[in-house]
Amino acid sequence: MFIRRVSSTDMELVLLISLFLLTANTFGDGTGSDVTRLIVKEDDDAILMCSFGPESIIDKMFDWKKQENKKKEVFFYQNGTHNNNGTSEFKGRVFHFEDQLVFGNASIVITKTQPGDSGNYTCDFPRDSPSRRAHIELTIQKILKDRTSEKIPGASPKPYVTIINENNDWALLECEVEGASPEPVVEWRDGAGNILPAEEPKVTKNKEKENSFNVILQIYVTKSDNYTCVSTQKKIDHQITNKIYVQLNRELPSGGMSTAAVATIVGLIVGLIGLVCGIVVARRRGKNNSGGRR
Structure with a gap:
C-alpha cells in the first residue's frame, strides 16, 4: 500500500517511475487486492498509473472506470482507438500516454482535478486471461481559492x-x-x-x-x-x-514634483498669462482713446 503526492510539475518523473517500478504492490497482481493511494491538490494534474509488464498493449483493450454506486466511464482504449471524453464531469480532462503503450503503460492523467474527482478507480484488461485489474484510490485535497x-x-x-x-x-x-x-x-x-x-x-x-x-x-x-x-x-x-x-x-523619483507643487506652478502660470493679457488690453484701450481725442 503506497501513498503518493503528485503535482503537475511531477508528471514526467512519475511516468518514469511507472515504467520501471513494475512491482506487484504498486500495480497490482491481477487479483484486485492491492490499492495504490494517490493524494493530489485541487487544480493539479493526477496521474493514475496502470501497467502489468513491459509488453506492448497497442493492440489490446483496457478500460478505466470510477467505482461509485453507478460505475462511471473515465477512459476506454481498444486497438488504437479511444474515447477520452468519459462522462460529462471528465470531458476534455482525461488523456493517456500514447507513446508509452508500446512499453505496456496504460496510465492516464486527469487534468485540473476537482474535489468531485476523489474516489476509487479501476484499470481493467478484461480480454486478458486471466483478466488483470489495477486499483487507485484518489483523494483531492481542496485548496483556498476564489469559489x-x-x-x-x-x-x-x-x-x-x-x-x-x-x-x-x-x-x-x-x-x-x-x-x-x-x-x-x-x-x-x-x-x-x-x-x-x-x-x-x-x-x-x-x-x-x-x-x-x-x-x-x-x-x-x-x-x-x-x-x-x-x-x-x-x-x-x-x-x-x-x-x-x-x-x-x-x-516620487528624484527630480519629480508632487501634485500640489505642479498645481501651484500651473496656477502661477495661468495667473501670469491673465496679467499679461490684462496689460495688453489696457494698452490697446488707451491708444484707442488717445486717437479719438485727436
Whole structure:
C-alpha cells in the first residue's frame, strides 16, 4: 500500500517511475487486492498509473472506470482507438500516454482535478486471461481559492477597497466585505504578500442575509506599493482578494514634483498669462482713446 503526492510539475518523473517500478504492490497482481493511494491538490494534474509488464498493449483493450454506486466511464482504449471524453464531469480532462503503450503503460492523467474527482478507480484488461485489474484510490485535497463561480451560499464577494484619506506621508485604506457566512478573516497584505498589522476589524451582522457578516478593516500605510485585501473562509475553502495601488507624493523619483507643487506652478502660470493679457488690453484701450481725442 503506497501513498503518493503528485503535482503537475511531477508528471514526467512519475511516468518514469511507472515504467520501471513494475512491482506487484504498486500495480497490482491481477487479483484486485492491492490499492495504490494517490493524494493530489485541487487544480493539479493526477496521474493514475496502470501497467502489468513491459509488453506492448497497442493492440489490446483496457478500460478505466470510477467505482461509485453507478460505475462511471473515465477512459476506454481498444486497438488504437479511444474515447477520452468519459462522462460529462471528465470531458476534455482525461488523456493517456500514447507513446508509452508500446512499453505496456496504460496510465492516464486527469487534468485540473476537482474535489468531485476523489474516489476509487479501476484499470481493467478484461480480454486478458486471466483478466488483470489495477486499483487507485484518489483523494483531492481542496485548496483556498476564489469559489464565487461555484455559487456557494455565504461565499464572500469581492472586497471593496478604497483610500479614505491621504497626504504626502501616509494613506488610510479601507476594505469592506459584505454578506459573508461563515464570518471571514480579513487581512491587508503588501506587494510582497506580507500580512500587515491593521486596526481591529469592525464586524456587524448583515441585515439582509441571515447569519452573515459585514467586515470593515482599515490600515495606515506609509510607502508606495500595491496593497491587497484578502477575505478568507477556511470552512468553505474560499478566498477572494482585491487590490489597490497607493502612490505617496513624498516617494516620487528624484527630480519629480508632487501634485500640489505642479498645481501651484500651473496656477502661477495661468495667473501670469491673465496679467499679461490684462496689460495688453489696457494698452490697446488707451491708444484707442488717445486717437479719438485727436
